[in-house]
Amino acid sequence: MMPLWTSDEMAKATGGNAQGVWNVNGISIDTRTLASGDLFVALKGDNRDGHDFVTAALEKGAGAALVSSVPEGISPHAPLLVVDDTLDALVAMGRAARARSAAGIVAVTGSAGKTTTKEMLRLVLGREGKISASAASYNNHWGVPLSLARMERDAAYGVFEIGMNHEGEIRALVAQVRPHVAVVTTIAPAHLEYFGTLEAIADAKAEIFEGLEPGGTAILPYDNPHYARLEAHARACGVTNILTFGSRDGADARLLAGKPDGDLQMITADIRGKRMVFAIGAQGAHIASNAMAVLLAAEAVGVDVVRASQGLFGFAPLKGRGARLFVGDIELIDESYNANPASVSVALGLLQGARPKAGGRRIAVLGDMLELGSKGADLHRAIASDPAAAATDFFFLCGPQMRALWEVLPVSRRGAYSELSSGLNEGLLSLLRPGDVVLVKGSFGSRMSVVVEALKARDAAMTD
Ligand SMILES: Nc1ncnc2c1ncn2[C@@H]1O[C@H](COP(=O)(O)OP(=O)(O)O)[C@@H](O)[C@H]1O
Ligand SMILES: [Mg+2]
Incomplete structure (x- = not known):
């Protein structure tokens, strides 16, 4: 079987200099997930420089590393492709992969x-x-x-x-x-x-x-x-x-x-x-x-x-994007991965369509939708008038912008409000009862997975 890339093909695609003759069968930019035989691409990020991890990558079995300079301490015979700029080289490889x-x-x-x-x-x-x-x-x-x-x-x-x-x-x-x-x-x-x-x-x-x-x-x-x-x-x-x-x-x-x-x-x-x-x-x-x-x-x-x-x-819903799971006696709809007005509306529709068991209620735990700019407060407030929101029994809200929604909610549907997602856990856990369906949603930066983890931990504590 042909490898994903040969050293020769990579040199040709990128205009770089290959040290030695080698093949790679995958591409990794992170030593934590690198598989044996992968090419390790040393990218420069805002905080880290992949060149600091080349030694670790090769020790972990990388088939080669794509670098813009040879890091200190690396054997002169290490399998490297040296280029001017590693991101540009990756783009060139992408173009070549597409072309072939x-x-x-x-x-x-x-x-x-x-x-x-x-x-x-x-x-x-x-x-x-x-x-x-x-x-x-x-x-x-x-x-x-x-x-x-x-x-x-x-x-x-x-x-x-x-x-x-x-x-x-x-x-x-x-x-x-x-x-x-x-x-x-x-x-x-x-x-x-x-x-x-x-x-x-x-x-x-x-x-x-x-x-x-x-x-x-x-x-x-x-x-x-x-x-x-x-x-x-x-x-x-x-x-x-x-x-x-x-x-x-x-x-x-x-x-x-x-x-x-x-x-x-x-x-x-x-x-x-x-x-x-x-x-x-x-x-x-x-x-x-x-x-x-x-x-x-x-x-x-x-x-x-x-x-x-x-x-x-x-097809099954993806983690944090509508994945549903029973955690003990409640059903969790995990939408914690991200949120914007459109996806909050569909998520409230999911909650509306859910079937709480006898005595259970529909509970929405929502964090800020980020990056909405000057329309943020209005778009948060507008959730209250979403037709699907009428089916939600309780709202637990966190984040500075969710305050706008909190203020227009009838008192009877207010669960709790907190600046941070972690501040909701106590009130939410004490309100829960068997049969409830809980939707958790917010922008990634609102850290709603903290609530998801608390719900899972509650189940673990109950079953221990
Ligand atoms: N067609 C759609 N219209 C509106 N919202 C959607 C749509 N598809 C998915 N969503 C919502 O967006 C969230 C993120 O979905 P995802 O597929 O990860 O989107 P993206 O990759 O564009 O960020 C889902 O959890 C769901 O709430
Ligand atoms: Mg995506």
């Missing part, structure tokens, strides 16, 4: 649902052939080239998440990915602080069309208020294959119904005129919406849409 690949390539962007959609595609396309997909949320200036450079040379499919905090970022990344299919999951207030308006966010996401391969397909959220803007951008980029998903009449993949059935969601959809019913292992309208995009994307890379829908059966 015959895979059907899908790129996924959007304000929420990128990782979920990417993981659904991994599942669906992985049944059809070898797939390389981004790990975790590796969607930024190093995550995208790293994911590309990891793409196996004989992959049949490649799926890459592309994110952004500023305009121009997607443009640069999609030029590396050169997808055949570009999916925009949704446009919603995330990073609003920087962009100011949703239109500006839509414009930045639309950069993804600039990198579509000729004849490529754009897959767009038809229900989104900024759909027309996205479509106009796609057309301006010369894209003619534009497919839509949503609930509105006229969508190419039209969601007709999504009904909970135990752990599954039964979805009825009309996919380009074909009526389909299938099951997916996660709840919520957002899951159903992402699934519509996935079916169109799968079809666009040549997969039969019925087979694709069957693949979704095995």
